[in-house]
Amino acid sequence: MNRFEYERAGTLAEAIGAEGAFLAGGTNLLDLMKIGVQAPARLVDISRLPLTEIEPVEGGLRIGAMVRNSTLARDPQVLAKYPALAEALLSGASAQLRNAASTGGNVMQATRCSYYQDPLSPCNRRNPGSGCGALGGETRNHAVLGWTEGCIATHPSDMCVALAAYDAVVEISGPEGARSVAMAEFHPLPDAQGAGDAPLAAGEIITHIRLPDPGAMARHARYVKLRERTSFAFAIVSAAAALAVEDGRITQARLALGGVAARPWRCRTAEAALLGQPATIETFTRAAELALEGASPSGANEAKIRLARKIAIRALERAAAGTPERLPALPASLFAGDDNG
Amino acid sequence: MADMMTAGGHVRLGSNAGQGLTRRDGVLKVTGGAGYAADCRPEGLLHAVTASAGIARGRVTHLDVAAAEAHPGVVKVYTHANALPLALSPDNKIHPFVWRMDALQSDEVRYAGQPIALVVAHSLEAATEGARLLAPQYDAQPARVTLDDAEPYETDTTAFGRPSGHSSGDIEAARAAADSHLTTTVETPSQYHNPLEPHAITAQWHGDQLEIDTPNQAIGLAKQTIAAFLGIDPSQILLRSPFLGGGFGAKAIVFGAQFLTILAARDLGQPVKMVLRRDQMYGPVGHRAPTRQTLQLDLDAEGHILALEHDTITTTSTFDQFLESASNASHSVYATSALRTEHHARRADIGTPGPMRAPGEASGSAALEIAMDVAAEARGMDPLAFRRLNYAKIDPSTGLAFSSKALEECYAKAAEAFGWEGRPLAPRQMREGRLLKGWGMGTAQFPCPMFQAAAHATLRADGSAVIETSAADMGQGAWTALAQIAADGLGIDVDKVEFRSGRSDLPDAGVAGGSGHTATAGNALFNAGADAVRQMVDLATNDPASPLFGAGNLGVTARGGRLHRNDDDRSESYEDILARAGLELLRGEGKASREGTPERAMFSHGGVFAEVLVDPDLGQIRVSRLIGAFAAGRIINPRLARSQLLGGMIWGIGFALHEEALHDARTGRFVNNDFAGYHVPVNADVPMIEAMTVHEDDPFVNALGIKGVGEIGVTGTVGAIANAVWHATGIRPARFPIHPESLI
Numbered sequence A: 001m002n003r004f005e006y007e008r009a010g011t012l013a014e015a016i017g018a019e020g021a022f023l024a025g026g027t028n029l030l031d032l033m034k035i036g037v038q039a040p041a042r043l044v045d046i047s048r049l050p051l052t053e054i055e056p057v058e059g060g061l062r063i064g065a066m067v068r069n070s071t072l073a074r075d076p077q078v079l080a081k082y083p084a085l086a087e088a089l090l091s092g093a094s095a096q097l098r099n100a101a102s103t104g105g106n107v108m109q110a111t112r113c114s115y116y117q118d119p120l121s122p123c124n125r126r127n128p129g130s131g132c133g134a135l136g137g138e139t140r141n142h143a144v145l146g147w148t149e150g151c152i153a154t155h156p157s158d159m160c161v162a163l164a165a166y167d168a169v170v171e172i173s174g175p176e177g178a179r180s181v182a183m184a185e186f187h188p189l190p191d192a193q194g195a196g197d198a199p200l201a202a203g204e205i206i207t208h209i210r211l212p213d214p215g216a217m218a219r220h221a222r223y224v225k226l227r228e229r230t231s232f233a234f235a236i237v238s239a240a241a242a243l244a245v246e247d248g249r250i251t252q253a254r255l256a257l258g259g260v261a262a263r264p265w266r267c268r269t270a271e272a273a274l275l276g277q278p279a280t281i282e283t284f285t286r287a288a289e290l291a292l293e294g295a296s297p298s299g300a301n302e303a304k305i306r307l308a309r310k311i312a313i314r315a316l317e318r319a320a321a322g323t324p325e326r327l328p329a330l331p332a333s334l335f336a337g338d339d340n341g
Numbered sequence B: 001m002a003d004m005m006t007a008g009g010h011v012r013l014g015s016n017a018g019q020g021l022t023r024r025d026g027v028l029k030v031t032g033g034a035g036y037a038a039d040c041r042p043e044g045l046l047h048a049v050t051a052s053a054g055i056a057r058g059r060v061t062h063l064d065v066a067a068a069e070a071h072p073g074v075v076k077v078y079t080h081a082n083a084l085p086l087a088l089s090p091d092n093k094i095h096p097f098v099w100r101m102d103a104l105q106s107d108e109v110r111y112a113g114q115p116i117a118l119v120v121a122h123s124l125e126a127a128t129e130g131a132r133l134l135a136p137q138y139d140a141q142p143a144r145v146t147l148d149d150a151e152p153y154e155t156d157t158t159a160f161g162r163p164s165g166h167s168s169g170d171i172e173a174a175r176a177a178a179d180s181h182l183t184t185t186v187e188t189p190s191q192y193h194n195p196l197e198p199h200a201i202t203a204q205w206h207g208d209q210l211e212i213d214t215p216n217q218a219i220g221l222a223k224q225t226i227a228a229f230l231g232i233d234p235s236q237i238l239l240r241s242p243f244l245g246g247g248f249g250a251k252a253i254v255f256g257a258q259f260l261t262i263l264a265a266r267d268l269g270q271p272v273k274m275v276l277r278r279d280q281m282y283g284p285v286g287h288r289a290p291t292r293q294t295l296q297l298d299l300d301a302e303g304h305i306l307a308l309e310h311d312t313i314t315t316t317s318t319f320d321q322f323l324e325s326a327s328n329a330s331h332s333v334y335a336t337s338a339l340r341t342e343h344h345a346r347r348a349d350i351g352t353p354g355p356m357r358a359p360g361e362a363s364g365s366a367a368l369e370i371a372m373d374v375a376a377e378a379r380g381m382d383p384l385a386f387r388r389l390n391y392a393k394i395d396p397s398t399g400l401a402f403s404s405k406a407l408e409e410c411y412a413k414a415a416e417a418f419g420w421e422g423r424p425l426a427p428r429q430m431r432e433g434r435l436l437k438g439w440g441m442g443t444a445q446f447p448c449p450m451f452q453a454a455a456h457a458t459l460r461a462d463g464s465a466v467i468e469t470s471a472a473d474m475g476q477g478a479w480t481a482l483a484q485i486a487a488d489g490l491g492i493d494v495d496k497v498e499f500r501s502g503r504s505d506l507p508d509a510g511v512a513g514g515s516g517h518t519a520t521a522g523n524a525l526f527n528a529g530a531d532a533v534r535q536m537v538d539l540a541t542n543d544p545a546s547p548l549f550g551a552g553n554l555g556v557t558a559r560g561g562r563l564h565r566n567d568d569d570r571s572e573s574y575e576d577i578l579a580r581a582g583l584e585l586l587r588g589e590g591k592a593s594r595e596g597t598p599e600r601a602m603f604s605h606g607g608v609f610a611e612v613l614v615d616p617d618l619g620q621i622r623v624s625r626l627i628g629a630f631a632a633g634r635i636i637n638p639r640l641a642r643s644q645l646l647g648g649m650i651w652g653i654g655f656a657l658h659e660e661a662l663h664d665a666r667t668g669r670f671v672n673n674d675f676a677g678y679h680v681p682v683n684a685d686v687p688m689i690e691a692m693t694v695h696e697d698d699p700f701v702n703a704l705g706i707k708g709v710g711e712i713g714v715t716g717t718v719g720a721i722a723n724a725v726w727h728a729t730g731i732r733p734a735r736f737p738i739h740p741e742s743l744i
């Protein structure tokens, strides 16, 4: 690990514009520093900033960037209105990591592309212009949507997939002032040369995540995650879905996919196609086709396209069936015991 | 169990052995009191970190030694240019547990992750950064890391000098007589041991005396290895290894990376510690090599196996040899009139493989059990009925009778506990909600080797005892189970036994490997205790002042710290006997080994039954139930034995569904050399598991009738899970781990 300076930001004002890498829970940043992928000259510790509230606000909920993943997942307001967010959070990492991981850090966590994590490999994301080491390599975890030859990485977060489905907005403060960006558009898609622009300008910090009220979708929302083992594994593919159904017809629909692109993939065409339709497997299957329209393998990962379609259907089916009173003991799992169809 | 006799006429176990005692070191472990090698902090300690090769084949052309040495805290950098010499050629094999002592001998790189420099510094951080600053440059050649890229070569041995092929019976004739011929191909990936505790070593020299703290599974052999390559006498070395945080075979060998630390400590005149990072454990410290196995079973019309052929292709490094002897797993499990097994070796740009929990048997059993299921399916038979039909009454590879074999009892017990009866023959018949459900089974088998061990047992004037042998507790419970055996040898309660172990200045306890440690070290300890008792019997029965006077050797029983006459109810305590003889201490010595050519085939056995649930759309698999019954001779400590068996079965879940180390085929570097990428089962992957034992007396395997339980749980389990996956989905897994996408 390189030598670095450490400073603790006492106030948000001190953090904004600080030169260096923000240290929140450290569960991602420190790992990357240890393997030499990131070597910041200075760490700005934001873990004591008072961004730890989960407050109801006009038309929704506002979550501080330093709210820990485990706190957020157990929050009664989240469990009541945004159960797919709780389920997504609880399906991620391990209890120990969730206790440390912050909301802002989760959004900003780096891709798990193993070539990004290997300083000896070329990587446009880590070292712009060096090429993409993953192309032609081990690409089982890589993108099938929105990728270019510049970068085929996926964003690994579960939380962000649910947030994208809920129309969450990322609140950012920087030296130039405050701004907001939709979660679904926050992470840039790659361009022909590489990973695309950084989501945050120098000195900018995520302060909050704002969630609009889900209205009638509150109790028809689920997150489903396919993974290599039953727990403690990143998604191969995942999906968040929320529906409102009146008189057998879908009146509101949200669908976002995880593990398929450099951002949580909001499926707006599929959502539009769901509206006014009966909540049936046929409807969901058509929507899933639309969700994966334009998908193509970035390597030996064609199977992911099929899997993503299936996980979208499963999430919609579970959402239509309604969110259970209590989240299953294995959140987001295919073995949660609630697919009795 | 009936009393048994040895030469000393004193073998009777029961008061301590057979009890499910909790670990004697348990409190130390959970309170942090158990010191591991990485915890050592001697005065003046320096830290060493290796720089790992970033290519798989080629030469190092430049290392920025100046930059590393300029880093604050760095003391010295060792590279091939200033490597410290060994006393022997690095390829010298002074015993079978010596791997090439790769210690910076040249600028040549032969696998990714090879240590190419050692940086010693005042802090771990400085050494780590120093190693990074070396920024090696290479003249690289294309990597050959997969089975297909690797270069075939001829060899007639696999591992530890065992032959690479076997043939018995007339396979061509048997084939010609057969009714059906079933071929199965199965691939297994490369796997890494990943003990939670990494390889760690602290070396300090006091003049020409060397003290080493390092976790090791074969303390006596390690001492020999280190002495030989240093050119010093083994008596100059003290190696301490009281606790291992897992080993699984990776700690049975002293590797070059560890050896560099010893050399640096001597050169610098200060203690040096090295702890490998997780990623550095991928390459220099062994692994299980990938295999491609092809089995052919030739059956008669009733389903009897007439011929069995098992071929394995596997890789080793370009500079040493250890082959995953998978085909050998077919030697002794099922009856066949003709048997042929072969291994075909290939050289790849990888670190040298090594023994990893159930080496050969794990991979081979996985493939064999799939092949058996394929055959059962072809014959339209229940998989268990098919295995019973082909039950080996003698070992088909040697023609020898089994020393004991309660496999049928295992089948019956596990099948009943599982509820196997009524299993539909065809696949895709059972559901749980939407999930597909399948049942599969496999036979577990593992050999019962004995190594060589020696032990001391010393009775003290107060009736307590000290027992000594340099055993290795890898977490399996040697501190406890061996003490139980020794206490029985001494005829005292285990609480009165002080156990000195895990140090090279004690009598050698052999290798904690091959599932033979309890049997080997246990028999030595028992014999040492019996020797002490025998001496005491002599004292007492020849002393007119003793109530035992005249009872003779066979007329006395040692129990509860007293000698009891067998002809009446008089007895005398050890304290009194020793006091009258004026002895503070009475020392017994014992040894154990298996002499000569065995006249029986010796194996532990088991039957493992698995239930899996598979998502029909997404292919994710969960082992919802796993039940095994095992016959493993005398069980010294049922609690610890069960833990070992469960651990083996869980290892089998990992083998079947998770474990796989991936290289980038172009660079040869790993893409998943950490716990986030290299998966092993987590608790949620093991919702229901049970391991049972069935009673087994084995008068041949060794005097105490002890087999082994450390590895057998892996065998049988992997195949059982794969077969359950087939039963759930109708898809026959052709490679491990079984990925979701292969099922949809």
Ligand SMILES: Cc1cc2nc3c(=O)[nH]c(=O)nc-3n(C[C@H](O)[C@H](O)[C@H](O)COP(=O)(O)OP(=O)(O)OC[C@H]3O[C@@H](n4cnc5c(N)ncnc54)[C@H](O)[C@@H]3O)c2cc1C
Residues within 6 Å of the ligand: A021, A022, A023, A024, A025, A026, A027, A028, A029, A030, A031, A046, A065, A066, A069, A091, A092, A093, A094, A097, A100, A101, A102, A103, A104, A105, A106, A107, A108, A109, A110, A156, A157, A158, A159, A200, A204, A205, A206, A207, A232, A233, A234, A235, B675, B676
């Ligand atoms: C073994 C393992 C398994 C995991 N499995 C999963 C999984 O299954 N699903 C999943 O979703 N995640 C998983 N994770 C990732 C985990 O969720 C993230 O590491 C965590 O959310 C990061 O949060 P943190 O607070 O620790 O971030 P840090 O490590 O502190 O920071 C991460 C990055 O975010 C930046 N940052 C942090 N806060 C802010 C802010 N407020 N504004 C601007 N930038 C900021 C930091 O500068 C840094 O670049 C796993 C991690 C590990 C180590």
Ligand code: SF4
Residues within 6 Å of the ligand: A111, A113, A114, A115, A116, A122, A123, A124, A125, A126, A131, A132, A133, A134, A135, A150, A151, A152, A153, A194, A195
């Ligand atoms: S996929 Fe993106 S992150 Fe991965 S190596 Fe290529 S450029 Fe880097």
